[in-house]
Every structure is written in C-alpha cells, then in structure tokens.
Amino acid sequence: MTRKQRRAVLIGTSLAVLALAVGLVLMALRDSIVFFYTPSEVAEKHLDAGQRFRLGGLVESGSLKRGEGTTVSFLVTDKRATLPVTYTGVLPDLFREGQGVVAEGMLSADGVFHADSVLAKHDEKYMPPEVAKKLKEQGVWRGDAQAGTPQGASRVN
C-alpha cells in the first residue's frame, strides 16, 4: 500500500466512526432526553399522558398521604398550579413537606403524575437548582437566607 492509500484507509475509518457517533448522538438526543417542567407549565402545555418528564416544585405542606404498602401520594406546587403525584418506593432522606422536590415519571389519563423516581437531595440547604431558578423567576421563593458568617462575627483578612 502506498502512503496515500494508507492515509485514505485511516481517514475513511475515522470518518465512518465519526458518522456513526454523530448518528447515534442525534438519535439519542431525539429519543432519550427528559424535559423539566413546573406544575403551571404542565397545565399550560397540556402534556399528553404517557410522556416522560421531570416535575419540580415544592411539596405542599400537609399533602403527604401514605397509601397501601409503600405507595405515597403528595401534591407538588409552584404556588400557581398544583399537581397530584403518586410514588411507590422509599422516599429520599430529606424529602420534607414544604421543601423542593424533583420527580421523574409521566402523567396518567386522570391527571395524576406517576413518579418512578423521586430525586434525593443532598443536604438541608439544598434546593434542586432547576426548582430554585424557576421558582425565583416566578417570584414565589427567594432562596435560602445564606448562612455566610455566624451572627455578630465579621470577616477579617
């Protein structure tokens, strides 16, 4: 094989692999991404039952109900709209009423959101960023009072 032919083989293989990768990525981006909505966006967009998405908002205080076995139901709200959610499984450690939550699943025909995962939060202060941002945009939540410095102390450098 001449140098030219060798180079052609190399470039040809590279292009083929690259084309394969681009094809796979494009197909995967069409099929396997999940959108994030708040309850009021769900109401606006008239999402079809069976479409997967992530739902974010606050767990409405006093709405958590335990059903049969490990099934729980609660309401997720962004203070403008509210969506009932059911979930079968173990709730994450820091799932609390009145705090932020992200659930992934789909709507059923009766308008209930069936979550198959409820995302764990990592600590007390943590608010899922998507939730925080959207709620801030909608003006219903201002963010945590940042625990910057302890009371009465000042930073010296």
Place this chain on the structure above:
Amino acid sequence: MIAETGHYALILALAVAIVQTVLPLWGTRTRDPQLTAIAVPAAQVQFLLIAVSFAALMTAYVTSDFSLENVWANSHSAKPLIYKIAGVWGNHEGSMVLWVLILALFGAAVATFGSNLPDELQANVLAVQGSIAAAFLLFIVTTSNPFIRLDPAPLDGQGLNPVLQDPALAFHPPFLYTGYVGFSMAFSFAVAALIDGRIDAAWARWVRPWTLAAWMCLTLGIAMGSWWAYYELGWGGFWFWDPVENASFMPWLAGTALLHSALVMEKRDALKVWTILLAIITFSLSLMGTFLVRSGVLTSVHAFAVDPARGIFILAIMGTFIGGALTLFAIRAPLLAQGGLFAPISREGSLVVNNLLLTTACAAVFVGTLYPLALESLTGEKISVGPPFFNFTFVPLIVPLLVAVPFGPMLAWKRGDLVAAWQRLTAAAALSLLAMVLVLGFQQRGPWLAPFGIGLGIWLIFGALSEIAFRVKLFDGSLGEAWRRLGKLPRSAYGTALAHAGLGIVMIGIVATTAWRSESILALKPKGTTEIAGYQVTFEGVAPREGPNYRERVGVFQVMRGGEEVTTLEPSKREYTVERSSTTEAGIHASWRGDLYAVLGDQLKDGAYSVRLYFNPLVRFIWLGAVVMFIGGALSLSDRRLRIGAPKRAKALGQNLAAAK
C-alpha cells in the same frame, strides 16, 4: 499565627510560581543558562511553600480552630479525627489547596528526578507547570481563601455534610486529583515541545510514566467514587451517568487514549501531532471537570459553594490555557516532522483504532454532559440527559473497542498478521463462546444481550492471558522453558495484560449487576419475612443506637439461606445532630455471588417500615477490576525501561527548530 503562616506561604507560592513561569521561559528564549536554571529550585520551593500552607490548614482543622471561617463552616469539635483531617478537602477552598499541592508535587518531582531531561525542555516544562500553578494560586488567594479569620471566633463549627463523613471520602479526592492534575504533566510536556518546536520518541518516553501515574490514580479515584455512591447514597447503583461522574470519566477516556498513542510515538516515532493534541485535550478535560464541579454549574454533593465569581474565574483560567495551547498547536504542529509508516493492520493500526473509538466515545459523553447546559443557556429550556442517552451512544462505540483489545498486543509493529493473531486467540475465543452458551442456557431472565457481555468480559481476560502465554511460548516448548521465560518477561508486559484483564473483570461486574439484579421494595412489619434471590430475610425490628456525632435507628434483618443462618444486616437511618441532617446507611452482605443490600425506609402508618432490598450479582467485580487495572499500571510503571536509561534525543536535534525560526 499558624493560619497566618499558611496564608503567607500561599501568597509567597504565588510569587514563586510567577517567577517559575517567566524567568525560565525568558531564559530559554535568550539562551541564558542562568535564567533557565531557576526553574528547578523555583519548582521545589513552590512545592514546599504550598505544603506549608496545606499543613497549616490541616492543623487548623485538627485543632478545631473555629476562628477560621473555612473551619467553622465545615468542621465541628465533635467530629471524629479522621473526618477532621479528610474535612480539609471536603470543601471548596481546602480542596483547591489540595489541587495546587498535587500540581506542585508533580512539578517538584520533574525538577528533582528529571535531571536526565535536556535542560531547556525541563525548564520549559516547569515554566508551563508554574503558569498553571500561578493561575490556580491566584484563584485561591482572590476568591477562595481558606485562611480568612472570623472575629470574634465562634464557639463551635457547623459540621461537615454527613454524606461526606465516610472513610471513602478520605481517599477519593486525593486520588482523583492526582489523576486530574497528573495529566497537567503531559500538557506541560506537550506545550514545552510546541514552544521548542521539536519532538521525538524520547519525548514520549519521558511523558509516558507521568501519564501512566495519573491514569492509575484516576482509575482508582473514579472507582472509589463509584464505591462510595454505591453504599452511601443507598440507591444500590454504581454509576449514574451523572454530570459530575462524567466530568471525571472524560479525562479518563482521553487519558487512556493518550497512554496508548504515547506508546506508538515512543516505539515507532509516529502519531506525534496527534499525541500532542491528545495531551492538550486530556488536561483540558481535567480543567473542564474542575470547572463543572467547582463552579456550581452542576449541583451535586461536590458543589460546595455557588459563587458566580469563582465560576467565571475558573472559566477564564480554562479559556486561557486551552485556547493558548490550541493556538500554539495550530501554529507549531505543521512544523513537527512526520513519523514512521505503518500498515492499517499492525500494532500501530490497532492503537489508532483504540484512540479513534476512545476519543469518539469521549466526545459522545461530552455532548451528553454539556448539551443540557448549552441548551439552557441558549434557550432557557431545561432538560436532563440520563442513562438512556449514554447507553445508546457510549455502549455501541466502546463495545467494538473491547472486542478489538486482545488483538492489539498480538499484532506486530509496522505490519501485523491478523490471521496469526486470531489463531493465538482461538482458545480465548472458544472459552468466551462457551461462557456465552452456558450463560444463555442458565439465564432465566434479563436481556438477551447479557450473555454476550459476559462473553466479552471472558474474552478480555483470556485474551490478556493468551498474550502472556504466547510471549513465553507456553505451548511450543517445555514447561520449564516457559517458566524461565515468564521470569524474563518485562514487567510492562504483565502490566498490559493485567490492565486489559482488569477491564474484562469490570465488564463482567457491570453486565451481571445490570442484567440480573433483583430489587424488591416493600412494607415489612416486625417479624415479617420476605424472599430475595434465594435469601429469606426476616425483619426483627428497629432499635436506637448512639454514634460519635449522630443518633441512628437500626433495622435488624435476619438473613437465612437454605435453612442456615447467613448473617444479620443492620441498615440504619442516621440523624446528625450538629448538621441537622440525616443519612441512610445501607446494610450490605457481600459474598462471591454478589451483594445482598438492604435499606431501611420510613415508618408507615401501621407500624410497618418501607424496606428496599437488592441483590446485586457480582457487583464487586467492578471495583476489583479497577484495582487490577491499578496494579497493572503500577507494574508497568515499575518497569526499569521506563525508569532508567532514559534515551538520548534523536540525532536530528535542532533541525525542526531551525526550520521554525
């Protein structure tokens, strides 16, 4: 006083790093040996100063000096000592100091042990290394200073995020950082070569041990992170394709490619331009990982502080170094001489395939990780890209590579014989086929692809063994002769075989766990019994228990198998009083078949508890395989060919340089 010393040392280190960058570069330009010679002591002093600073910070943590804001915010006097120490890097500021400490350690190592390097190359490498250190030291001093005092000093600290209070945390970040930062060596060598305008096989030989060391540590660091997530987060999974995980995985993929292309360059003087580019890309991905994780763009357990100024600063560092290196590459790369020729079917060819697939797979991960960020900043639309995306794109790209791995070492340099390679691998192929048929026959459930995955793992392991068998001519002569040859084989041959076999072990673990995992989520009343994967699990009840800085409710589960008692699992829910936060501790019973994994959930209304039980078959193979890969790397690193007898530079010294001027 100790803290002020640390603070002062940090600022002094910044000054030294600037000196280390400017003077040697000036020296190599003007051919002034005195200026050039400053690089070595500067790198050593810079390391010492950062070490002093780090020691000061650690002293503040160990003695619980809450007059430091950083200690107050991340520690507590009641915390066990190991977490006081590990807490130094369990926060943004401290972890950045660790980052520069490791960076300076690598620089000092090149300064101290690199006496066989040509002076100018060494000076340029240290200058580039110094410029990275200067940028990050400036970042720490201006935006993330861990030595800021509080007045008056608070009585006690706020404690450390409980999920980080775990032995794995003590080791995961140092290993991961050694990996990330270790790739800065390859980067510095690449940029130095571009400044120099020449590059040869000797260059690759100097770069390879550093890259190998970084790669080993990154492998272990990622495995530790995965192990930590497995038992601490209580989801029973080992990898979530989380952006933070991807941020460490991308440098690993690129670094693995670099390791292999440097081999081609060292042995055959080919793929020079590509190797240089790959060195730049690998460290760029490490920088990007630091940016993604540290800037708060991604929210996770790693995003300690969300401060936009920090994000912009790291973005600027990233832009400067990546942009600068790529510009230099664009100008200088065409001047680098072309290397040796090789046929498509050859060792070089197989390593090109390795690089092609690894970098493409890395690019797929890159797209999946950054697409949501890009889309959000462009359109405001929020999406998440989860495991389905990566399974669909990454897996088809990496599987052909895994099939090809055993062929690589069997092919000769320059021109290989595929048929001969195949003949040497027939035993491995037969075994893997046998494994597939057996698994297919016994498999009662799970995807039909799973047996092929197991077969692929067996193929990798026995392919690696076949290579050793071939090299000692196991079937061609007497056993004694083969044994003698076994002792004479270079350690790097064992290193390669172990690393490739480790990959096979990881593969088997991943496939078995993903395909045949049993999961059961149920409400159990005390004395209730359930069955999972052949185990009878009886819930005995819940008892309270006191830990050093937490209270926990422990669920007691009696585990029986075939009428015999196996073990008692004690998953718990911990309440950390200081941090006012709780964690779930899984109860895990490990056996050769796999892990029985129990998580205690909330109390339900009728006295029952929600309980999650998993059986993860062969899951430990994943981490075992990573350890085997690490050992393979270490063996290869200890090969005397890499350590001593560093080669003379190519004869045609200065030719390219002359052409460049």
